[in-house]
Amino acid sequence: MKTVFKRTPTYKDVPTHYCPGCGHGIAHRLLAEVIDELDIRDRTIGIAPVGCAVLEYDYIDVDMVEVAHGRAPAVATGMKRTNPDKIIFSYQGDGDLASIGAGEILHAGHRGEQITVIFINNAVYGMTGGQMAPTTMLNQVTTTTPKGRNAVEQGYPMQVCELLAVLPGTIYIERCAMSNPAAIKNAKKALRHAFELQVEGAQGMSLVEILSPCPTYWRMNPPDAMAWIDREMVKAFPLGKIK
């Protein structure tokens, strides 16, 4: 029988702790595939965030560090500046990157740090039980917006890609989604490009935002959660290359 699909070596052969229908597992696999395709495993250092993906090092077989909430871009700066030959990536959620770590990502982009940022946007704090994130959609019900997010009191969903794109220090920014096979294939391409830029030594930061389903805290089943990304989330977070 012909093998048409197999696990990529950098993606460990272990079950993940993620909820059914969560997008992290798919994003992890794409990331591991890109690392293997570019043959950079032995010089890659990853940064795991505070959030559901904190145990990412249990699944992705590269050297990894776990850092304080929101501080990954500063940690990445310390790593890349002292190790310009290494490939440094951070993997951050929306609470981590867009809320508590808004200063760090802005300034890493501002300085044009030569790092690759994978930004998982699932419109909610997952690990802590489904609170409002900066990226929560208007009218979306969370534990801290029981009547739905209201723009007057809580602001609008934060468009991180668009914010960062105005900085001269960012060189590549694309928003993708884990919502259907075509979108997932496109996300793989975007991730690959973001890493290729760093491998080539391109001067600046690249960031791939991934709209990712959280069926548990969206109170949906997995197919509905994926459909909600394509139907609702893309209205606030349009897909495609921003820069």
Place this chain on the structure above:
Amino acid sequence: MKVNTELTTTKRVLMCGNEALAEAAIIAGVDAYFGYPITPQNEIPAYMAKRMPEEGRVFVQSESELAAINMIFGAAATGKRAMTSSSSPGISLMQEGISYLAGAELPAVIVNVMRGGPGLGNIAASQSDYFQATRGGGHGDYRTIVLAPASAQEMADVMPLAFDLADQYRMPVMILADGLLGQMMEPVLLEKKEKRKLPPKDWALTGAKDRPQNIVRSLWLKEGVLEKLNEKLQARYAQIAENEVLCEQYKVEDSDIVLIAYGISARIVKSAVTKARKEGIKAGWIRPVTLWPFPSEQISKAAEELRIFLTVELSCGQMVEDVKLAVAGKSPVLFFGRTGGGVPTVDDVLNQIRQLTIKHKS
């Protein structure tokens, strides 16, 4: 005779404490400096911004103290020697990162050139961060080694020691200086010290080439694992308390009154005790160089005979608590200090000595 060529490259120069510390860090092999501006330590980043690139090393002005301590975290995780410097309010902001450094067992050197507090306080010299420095400062069961220089020369001398201690014990080390030490100029002899014999950094993140993945982490969710880590850290701290205490003392055995002071206060105390001796007062001093581990044993030994202990600090009285713990009720422990940027004169301290010894005799 075998000549160590590295030791022959010494130079004696007039420098302020902050610059002496910065150059000594470079000589000690610091790979990267990350910091955010704050008075009274701005000479350190300015010096580093010029010198580090000359040496082909890394200088980054961070967007905040939060970022600075995490840049250090990143560089340290890859096995590099990294440092930052700041002053009291900035060090408060770094406490999160210092706790993570302790939890992840990463070596790093953090310099606090103390100023008055609480809050924004002022920019004058102070010693009011003693509690914060010696009690860990951030969250969790941890310690940092705290070194307290007392001159521009010692600002330089503590740097190689700080990096060696950090690497040897895989933990953050803090230099606790103050605005006076940072700013005042004194002749400084800069020399390359031999490194201690240090364990290999086989835990560092360098890319998993021909070895299994390395992970640097401080999260331990499984039952009992964090407790084991904390027990391991405590055992290490006990070893440090056993082996790394540094203190100086003067005429303690032949004294009725012993003054305890560190850093700039120790300079004032030394002069006051010398004057008191000239007046025939039997005074001595103990100067802790390591604030953690604290020289409890030396103080406890001095308290075996009844004598007055007078702690002098630029604070409302913080180290005095450690002195009381060491004396354990065997002798009276008193405090004299000024706060909020005030500095006692030598005669202020001398008057305290006179009054206390007269009272003691009567």
